[in-house]
Amino acid sequence: MHTYQHLEAVIFDWAGTVVDFGSFAPTQVLIDVFARMGVPVSMAEARVPMGLAKWDHIQALGRLPGVAARWQARFGRPMQDSDVDALYAEFMPLQVARVGEYSAPIPGAFATVESLRASGLKIGSCSGYPRVVMDQLLPLAAAAGYAPDHTVATDDLPAGGRPGPWMALDNVLALGVGDVRHCVKVDDTVPGIAEGLRAGMWTVGLAASGNAVGLTADEWAALSPAQQAAYRAPAEAQLRAAGAHYVVDTLVELPAVLDAIEARLANGERP
Template identity: 40%
Template sequence: MKQIKCVIMDWAGTAVDYGCFAPLNAFLKVFSEEKGIEITLRQAREPMGMLKIDHIRAILSMPDVREKFTVRYGRDWNETDVEEMYRSFEKHLFASLTEFTEPIPGVVETLDSLRRQDIRIGSTTGYTAQMMEVVRPGAAEKGYVTDFLATPDGLPAGRPAPYMIFRNLTELAIPSVQEAVKVGDTLSDIREGINAGVWSVGVITGSNEMGITEAEYARIPDGELARMKEEVRRRMLGAGAHHVLDNITELPAYIETLNERLNK
């Protein structure tokens, strides 16, 4: 009998760092403060989930940002610019990363309940191994631990390529892509899951796509909150998500649905 044997979690914005603010703040400092190129919050967040140097390339490739760069510097951007900006991004990120390792509400309890059903917990990330050496122990001190972590280092590519998921399936000895669920808060996460052939699930609350703090979430009127969530849901479904959770606590019920589907 087939059943879900593995959940592969993203980290920032899905498991920890409500709203995915650690990388956002670093990107804004690099572009706006250091390079003098104003970018919107949406532009900074749109490629989130990718390997961070690829994220910088993605922002620079946006027509509006490319034009601003050309106007300011009299030329198009190049890889020397990317490498310089990435070094600066790392400096800003490492300066604050320890402050963004708090598990998102409901995550620890939900994954503990799945473990009691013998479901393994894997993980992928847009962070490098060096960055995860800060995030992983900080999250563990607060109760969040995974059975395996794959970073993009040493693989052919990061998201949306499927290689980190394949590493999880191998290391956790999952016999079929049909028996694994990828959970993430970005469009890159969802595309990673689709490219790997696993069930690809988005989560709205706490996500990069919502892009708000927990305190802001609590203050938003119900009607406005519902509208914002529906917009995020549409983007995630548009990226190919098989399903979108309002929050992580809905995951066990969805897995039950998948188990029934697998055995029809």
């Protein structure tokens, strides 16, 4: 059986990483909530702040120039924190109700995670979702075959969420990891890569399954190699610019990356 001498744990994001190919659950609900306020938001705009906690995501979305202009036109004033509170209050029950619709496993992801667990790695996870949403998602994922050793929601910790290191480090504590440099953070967003780097970990970005490409698994599979390359290039560039040590399409390619990281650790390299 494959075993690692150095690597101890992999910490996974949720939407766009192990479930919800294209990360549709958060974006579609945000679009719907803004629409209820009479302010149209495009899917591309909704995706820009992805990876942040949802209150911060709504605030950042409202500050995008196009959205800010539409808000001003609709209400005659800029968006305020009280408006963010109101949007968040609308968002939460919708997200809780609908997260299950978008919780399908990313093809091959669950089997990949199980193979890593069989190799002796600890499996951590964290999310931009708040706890009430994770409490809906966790049993659905478990029933489908995915149950991480530890899960942190974005509002679980007093310090906050991404791009800070705290959720990743909470996994280190909970899993009893001996060295943060023996951890790998896997995510499809820029704040998620920042989280891993700030926690002192190796980071792997996912280009195809995540927010930056924003296609369903079927839509991605239907593309020609040239079309996939055209979609992949900006997504990969974004993740590399954020500092990702490696970028691959989906979790299926992760084991080869972990082997490369293991070899670098054995050689005395550090993240």
